Amino acid sequence: MKRRNFLKSMAAAGMAATVSGGSLAIPGRSNAAGKVNFGEVKAVKVDVLSETSWFNNDILKKNMMDYGGAMTNQYTVPWDWDNAGGYAALITVTTMDGKEKKILLDSGWNTEWMDYIFQEKSNVAEMLKKGEIDTMVVSHFHLDHFWGIESTLKHKPDITIFAPNTYYPEDMALLKEKAHIKAKDKDGKEVAICANDHPHTGKLELCKPEGEKGDGIYQIMPGVAYKVFDVPILLRVRGEGVLYFNVKDKGIVTVTGCCHPGLLSIFSFARQNFDSFKPYGCYGGLHVSLFENWDPKFDDLIKGVKAFKIEKVACNHCTGWIWAEKASQEGIPIVKGTDKFKTYKKQSTVAKTSNVFLTNGDSIIF
Amino acid sequence: MPNTGQIVNKYSFTSGIVSFLCISAIVCVLWYVFMHADGVMKLYTPMYGFSLVAVMMASVILMVKVLDFYPFSPSSSEGGQRLARGLILTLVTLALTLVLVYGFFWGFIGKFGVAYFSPDSIVRSGGTGAEPFNARENASTAIIYFSTAFLWWSLVWDTGFVKWPWTDSTPGVRAWSKTCAILILSIITYVICFHPHVCFLFYPPQNKAGVEPWWSGFAGTGSAFFGLGIILCSLAWVVISDLLWEGFPWRFLCKGEEGCFARGLITITGCLALGLFTFVVLLKTMNVYWMEPFEGGQYTDAPYFRYLHTGEIAGFCVLAAFILKGYFNNWPNWTNSFVNATVRSLLAFVIAGVIYVFYYSPLSTLILGKVPGIAQPDDTPLVWTMLFLTVILVHTEFFRLWPMEPNKS
Numbered sequence: 115m116k117r118r119n120f121l122k123s124m125a126a127a128g129m130a131a132t133v134s135g136g137s138l139a140i141p142g143r144s145n146a147a148g149k150v151n152f153g154e155v156k157a158v159k160v161d162v163l164s165e166t167s168w169f170n171n172d173i174l175k176k177n178m179m180d181y182g183g184a185m186t187n188q189y190t191v192p193w194d195w196d197n198a199g200g201y202a203a204l205i206t207v208t209t210m211d212g213k214e215k216k217i218l219l220d221s222g223w224n225t226e227w228m229d230y231i232f233q234e235k236s237n238v239a240e241m242l243k244k245g246e247i248d249t250m251v252v253s254h255f256h257l258d259h260f261w262g263i264e265s266t267l268k269h270k271p272d273i274t275i276f277a278p279n280t281y282y283p284e285d286m287a288l289l290k291e292k293a294h295i296k297a298k299d300k301d302g303k304e305v306a307i308c309a310n311d312h313p314h315t316g317k318l319e320l321c322k323p324e325g326e327k328g329d330g331i332y333q334i335m336p337g338v339a340y341k342v343f344d345v346p347i348l349l350r351v352r353g354e355g356v357l358y359f360n361v362k363d364k365g366i367v368t369v370t371g372c373c374h375p376g377l378l379s380i381f382s383f384a385r386q387n388f389d390s391f392k393p394y395g396c397y398g399g400l401h402v403s404l405f406e407n408w409d410p411k412f413d414d415l416i417k418g419v420k421a422f423k424i425e426k427v428a429c430n431h432c433t434g435w436i437w438a439e440k441a442s443q444e445g446i447p448i449v450k451g452t453d454k455f456k457t458y459k460k461q462s463t464v465a466k467t468s469n470v471f472l473t474n475g476d477s478i479i480f
Numbered sequence: 481m482p483n484t485g486q487i488v489n490k491y492s493f494t495s496g497i498v499s500f501l502c503i504s505a506i507v508c509v510l511w512y513v514f515m516h517a518d519g520v521m522k523l524y525t526p527m528y529g530f531s532l533v534a535v536m537m538a539s540v541i542l543m544v545k546v547l548d549f550y551p552f553s554p555s556s557s558e559g560g561q562r563l564a565r566g567l568i569l570t571l572v573t574l575a576l577t578l579v580l581v582y583g584f585f586w587g588f589i590g591k592f593g594v595a596y597f598s599p600d601s602i603v604r605s606g607g608t609g610a611e612p613f614n615a616r617e618n619a620s621t622a623i624i625y626f627s628t629a630f631l632w633w634s635l636v637w638d639t640g641f642v643k644w645p646w647t648d649s650t651p652g653v654r655a656w657s658k659t660c661a662i663l664i665l666s667i668i669t670y671v672i673c674f675h676p677h678v679c680f681l682f683y684p685p686q687n688k689a690g691v692e693p694w695w696s697g698f699a700g701t702g703s704a705f706f707g708l709g710i711i712l713c714s715l716a717w718v719v720i721s722d723l724l725w726e727g728f729p730w731r732f733l734c735k736g737e738e739g740c741f742a743r744g745l746i747t748i749t750g751c752l753a754l755g756l757f758t759f760v761v762l763l764k765t766m767n768v769y770w771m772e773p774f775e776g777g778q779y780t781d782a783p784y785f786r787y788l789h790t791g792e793i794a795g796f797c798v799l800a801a802f803i804l805k806g807y808f809n810n811w812p813n814w815t816n817s818f819v820n821a822t823v824r825s826l827l828a829f830v831i832a833g834v835i836y837v838f839y840y841s842p843l844s845t846l847i848l849g850k851v852p853g854i855a856q857p858d859d860t861p862l863v864w865t866m867l868f869l870t871v872i873l874v875h876t877e878f879f880r881l882w883p884m885e886p887n888k889s
Contacts (some may be wrong), residue, residue, distance in 0.1 A: 403683075
């Protein structure tokens with residue numbers, strides 16, 4: 115083949131590829147459905163029951179490192195029990211007619227720690243027994259949010275639970291089948307890692323990412339929506355549910371367990387799908403520098419939060435103290451916590467005096 | 481272009497398919513032993529395992545494309561010889577990988593020069609986040625980036641400059657000279673495209689050692705996945721032009737098969753231009769499907785993921801090209817070379833599409849033990865792709881396709 119012919123053919127093929135590439139208008143998720151109006155609430159209060167899922171980062175990371183890192187299956191790691199804490203929050207919603215409804219978000223990890231939190235450091239246990247808390251939301255099935263489920267179910271086994279439908283068999287066994295799960299350590303010895311002797315007997319709403327009516331959300335009550343994001347997560351977990359509150363005259367507030375889908379991605383979902391969207395605030399773990407490490411993409415998030423104009427950023431848990439400190443220094447409206455966490459019998463080794471976390475015992479009202 | 485139409489008749493596609501299936505099975509076993517979340521070694525942490533695979537692939541490429549097998553014989557055709565040669569070269573490459581990771585990067589460069597190449601040095605330096613797990617992941621990230629720069633330069637040099645300017649030198653002189661030249665260029669590429677990212681993996685950022693990522697102002701992220709995406713997209717065209725187009729159009733630029741300066745220069749600029757074009761087209765296509773990404777977004781909303789994903793797609797194309805060349809005799813081999821090149825390229829894109837669908841399908845979840853879904857920050861198909869490529873390279877280049885007949889095309 116002559117050089118000129120070859121080059122001509124190449125040019126023609128390149129042109130054809132360009133033209134066809136330009137018309138690759140594949141209908142995708144960008145074609146958003148109509149906007150959803152899920153009502154309003156007067157106010158939302160979040161009490162931090164426990165945000166210390168573990169107390170020592172180094173021990174947790176060593177457990178991960180020794181048994182396969184971020185992609186390993188959480189049910190195969192003999193986690194250090196003494197390092198386990200848990201994540202849980204009590205949400206009090208004030209409805210438009212002034213009534214209060216309480217929702218428990220997550221149930222922590224170490225049942226001894228969670229019993230201490232529910233019975234000694236709050237009156238959650240009493241509220242569960244009396245039925246004042248009749249609804250629980252499981253954000254996702256990570257160990258530190260879900261493995262302490264017994265601490266809730268022992269007081270109210272028939273509690274209504276909303277959870278992602280992206281569960282694994284072990285998750286359901288722990289919830290409903292009195293499972294006692296063990297993992298093998300390096301010497302081959304079996305170590306008990308989680309258990310629940312109080313099976314769930316109430317309504318279990320396993321929520322699909324598509325939502326109840328195909329609009330992406332489950333309406334828990336007027337002004338409160340639960341949305342499952344089907345995202346792959348470290349430690350072989352899949353999917354996280356996020357709570358949205360539409361607070362009258364303020365805007366959208368998100369409450370998350372770990373916020374694995376990404377803070378701005380969940381606000382982006384609200385922007386695309388919710389009627390009269392206005393960002394207002396957020397509470398929860400934001401899953402940024404959870405191991406107190408850094409990455410240039412954490413700087414991206416600081417710039418992005420500024421662009422989204424979120425007015426109240428209340429964070430803790432897997433957000434990472436260093437991200438919260440840097441975000442605060444750069445002008446993000448980080449809500450400061452108090453020193454109440456120091457009255458708890460255990461504290462995180464990375465807690466700092468800057469109080470950029472809402473820590474155990476703190477509250478916030480949106 | 482040479483007419484290779486007669487060779488196709490002698491090629492056994494059945495044995496090619498059987499070989500490919502065997503190689504795929506070997507990759508599955510290796511993945512289970514070394515990477516799988518429920519497997520034996522669980523090295524997919526993810527960066528640690530990624531770095532080992534990247535260096536292993538770089539070592540194979542060093543042996544094959546840079547050293548041209550020096551000091552070993554570049555070819556062997558007898559069955560028994562091929563097996564013995566393959567085993568020896570594989571063992572040498574494995575040893576080289578271990579020496580490079582644990583000796584050169586962790587034990588030498590990281591200990592006596594640039595601390596972030598060694599987990600121990602990071603831990604010893606103390607400060608926030610400097611504990612063994614993070615340290616190993618960060619050191620591995622740096623090693624992966626360096627290996628990427630090395631891979632790009634090795635392959636583009638081999639396709640463009642070929643033996644120039646050491647055409648008349650002895651194999652030994654050429655091997656060492658090429659290695660030094662490629663290393664210098666790799667170091668420059670690494671320093672410009674990746675070092676700023678690695679310096680900002682620490683808190684506070686190491687901004688006296690590296691500038692703030694210079695692309696963050698226009699790329700919407702400080703992550704070096706921006707440069708990684710462009711380099712991998714460009715690498716895909718290097719491989720496609722080398723394997724599927726049989727060196728064209730670059731071969732037009734000088735006589736003979738030994739390369740020249742002009743050919744090298746045009747190959748570099750041409751592949752970079754094609755890579756950049758592909759990078760933009762892929763980003764635009766992703767925008768259609770996932771909408772515009774935004775700064776601070778995560779998963780599919782993240783600019784850094786979009787950039788990485790262009791590289792991941794390019795990786796699938798590279799894998800497809802190697803599969804087509806290695807196990808399907810670079811079909812078709814008709815008389816019109818342009819038609820051959822076009823059909824092969826289209827086939828490679830189709831195969832890459834099939835691999836893409838496989839990687840994100842429940843089947844891959846079952847086989848590779850990954851969590852279903854796309855854009856997980858701790859998962860990149862590049863690791864599996866590179867492992868697959870490494871095994872293919874070992875089989876085709878070291879074992880000369882043993883036990884099947886050597887590829888005659």
